[in-house]
Amino acid sequence: xxxxxxxxxxxxxxxEALGSSDGFISAQGLYSNLRDGGSPIGLxxxxxxLASLAVEGEADSLQSPExxxxxxxxxxxxxxxxxxxxxxxxTVEIEADAVEEWAQQVASANGFTEPQHVVDxxxxxxDCSAQARSAQASA
Amino acid sequence: xxxxxxxxxxxxxxxEALGSSDGFISAQGLYSNLRDGGSPIGLxxxxxxLASLAVEGEADSLQSPExxxxxxxxxxxxxxxxxxxxxxxxTVEIEADAVEEWAQQVASANGFTEPQHVVDxxxxxxDCSAQARSAQASA
DNA sequence: CTGGTTTTGACAATCATTATCAATAAGGCG
DNA sequence: CGCCTTATTGATAATGATTGTCAAAACCAG
Numbered sequence: 001x002x003x004x005x006x007x008x009x010x011x012x013x014x015x016e017a018l019g020s021s022d023g024f025i026s027a028q029g030l031y032s033n034l035r036d037g038g039s040p041i042g043l044x045x046x047x048x049x050l051a052s053l054a055v056e057g058e059a060d061s062l063q064s065p066e067x068x069x070x071x072x073x074x075x076x077x078x079x080x081x082x083x084x085x086x087x088x089x090x091t092v093e094i095e096a097d098a099v100e101e102w103a104q105q106v107a108s109a110n111g112f113t114e115p116q117h118v119v120d121x122x123x124x125x126x127d128c129s130a131q132a133r134s135a136q137a138s139a
Numbered sequence: 140x141x142x143x144x145x146x147x148x149x150x151x152x153x154x155e156a157l158g159s160s161d162g163f164i165s166a167q168g169l170y171s172n173l174r175d176g177g178s179p180i181g182l183x184x185x186x187x188x189l190a191s192l193a194v195e196g197e198a199d200s201l202q203s204p205e206x207x208x209x210x211x212x213x214x215x216x217x218x219x220x221x222x223x224x225x226x227x228x229x230t231v232e233i234e235a236d237a238v239e240e241w242a243q244q245v246a247s248a249n250g251f252t253e254p255q256h257v258v259d260x261x262x263x264x265x266d267c268s269a270q271a272r273s274a275q276a277s278a
Numbered sequence: 279c280t281g282g283t284t285t286t287g288a289c290a291a292t293c294a295t296t297a298t299c300a301a302t303a304a305g306g307c308g
Numbered sequence: 309c310g311c312c313t314t315a316t317t318g319a320t321a322a323t324g325a326t327t328g329t330c331a332a333a334a335c336c337a338g
Contacts, residue, residue: 005315006303006314007305008303008315008317010317027294027295028293028295043318043319044295044297044317044318045316048316048317063202063203063204063206064202065202067202067293067325069206069295083246085251092249094249103260106222110231110264111264111268112222112224112260112264112265113263113268114268115260121245122254123251123252123253124251125250126250129250129251129252129253145283145284145285145334146335149286166325166326167324179287181286181287182287182288183287183288183289184285184286184287186325187285187286187327206294206325207324208325
């Protein structure tokens, strides 16, 4: 009963597809991508692979404001955060050491353990900001 | 055509139920609470009222790690963050001025506008930490 | 009260995700 | 090399939250 994790091309395919996508992507989106690429992979398998990668620490997962789970390849064992354009999906990795400490501090000050802080900033990137402004001007 | 927002007992009921619940609560949970309290309110109406309150700034909304939308009565003007026990739901409001500034700073440094930072810390409160420890010890 | 409009509410539709379960394929062992 | 055990896959059903639909009811003004 030694965990016995088998090596399948499907898992590799998901890992690779995740790695070659730029920002965060939903499981559904990744599934579509894989299908486009010719892999006859199953949807359920994509979900399982993503969950597995997330547990193993090879992928980052977060909830979009719309309630979808988004995933991203995350090579670093380190813990970092993101600045995500809520219009075009552009993602920038940001440093958050100060916030890290703050979260730890606040958590333990209240007796909490295992703080999993959700520190992601959604906004509009420069281009989308401009678009939004002109759209509003004409409205 | 002045917005014409009507005053219905249903909206009040949702507002009140939200106010009297301790921490964050899901729309479904709030619906159950209201039904228990005797209000024959409809589920769709609860969703609409919550969305409306969130837009008006009277309610805070966030995504739980499980992907549900959680709501909470929130003082209209202030913007604050939360420390939430992911086991028992205990919620503590936390000050985050430093993080506020940091988010603004990071966002504008990257050309982003309208930063909606998601800064919530999920953890295990003291009681649940103890429980988890003993559970693991016996496992 | 009456009219015009908004809002409600029951239910269907949608969407993402998870469970089911037989068939497949991986990996070890003889 | 081929077999056997068992993890894994994948099509589909099930689930669960949320949103859309639309006729009926409620609200406000005149």
